[in-house]
Amino acid sequence: MRVSVVLLWFCLSCVQLQRADDQLTVGDEQGEQLEVGDEQEEQIEFTQSQIEELKKQNTVAEGSADSVEATGEENSIRRKVAFSYALGLNGNLGPHSNGVIVPFRRRITDVGKTYNTVTGVFTAPFRGVYYFRFNLRGSSFFYSLAVCLYKNRQKILDVTKSPRGWYKYAVGGSTLLLRKGDHVYVVLRSGSQIHDNSDNHCTFTGFLLFPM
Incomplete structure (x- = not known):
């Protein structure tokens, strides 16, 4: 089951992976590590709170997979996914010595509750074609604005x-x-900085185009 594979992936992430040129780190706590990237190997560290949150998501997903599939109007409602979050910060984020997952925490819209503000990660609730867009602002004389x-x-x-x-x-x-x-x-990315305020210059948006 794919959910079990994802859970196993995060549980095994405590094993130290080969270091790459650019390391991705979340938070200041020492977290578990997960290999990222295909052409260029990188690492990402999750804090304990993020790992626990991902485990909760996997548990919920396993339960939904075992339940009876909804039909008709109920199924149509469940298959609606759209979110838009702002950074929720008045000031700068970064620079960091390693890359960080950007945690967008100010909710603008969230239909389907598929974006996690603790981990900064969207999790697809079912197979489908989705569209994602980010908009980030920088204003530094010294630090680049580099995002992935x-x-x-x-x-x-x-x-x-x-x-x-x-x-x-x-x-x-x-x-x-x-x-x-x-x-x-x-x-x-490492050495980069973004800036936001109450005008929500930094946003992350995604929505389902159609299920497959």
């Missing part, structure tokens, strides 16, 4: 802006075919 979109361990795209000392935006989007349990998230 990831699907599980695969980097989908990378947007980089050089430091200029005035506002600049990193914008990217992609349409992805996901299986149930696949993860999508945004990473702020």
Whole structure:
């Protein structure tokens, strides 16, 4: 079962993996590690709180898989997925010595409750084609604005802006075919900085185009 594979993947993540040029780290706590990337091997560290949250998601997914499948209008309602979150920060995020998953925590819209503000990760509730878009702002004279979109361990795209000392935006989007349990998230690369305030300049949005 795919859910069991995902759970096993995170449980085994405490094993130290081969270090890469660019290491992805979440939070200041010492977390467990998970290999990321295909062409360029990278690592990502999850804090204990994030791992516990992912385990909860897997437990819920296993329960839903064993339940009777809904039909008609009920099934149609359950298959609606759309979210949009802002960073929820008044100030700067970064720079960090390693990359970090960007935790968007200010809810704008969340239909289906598929985005986790603790882990910063979207989890596909079922197989389908989804669209994702991020918009991040930087304003530093010294630090670049470099962000990536990831699907599980695969980097989908990378947007980089050089430091200029005035506002600049990193914008990217992609349409992805996901299986149930696949993860999508945004990473702020090492040495980069983003800036946000109550105007919600930094956002992450995703929605289901159609199930498969």
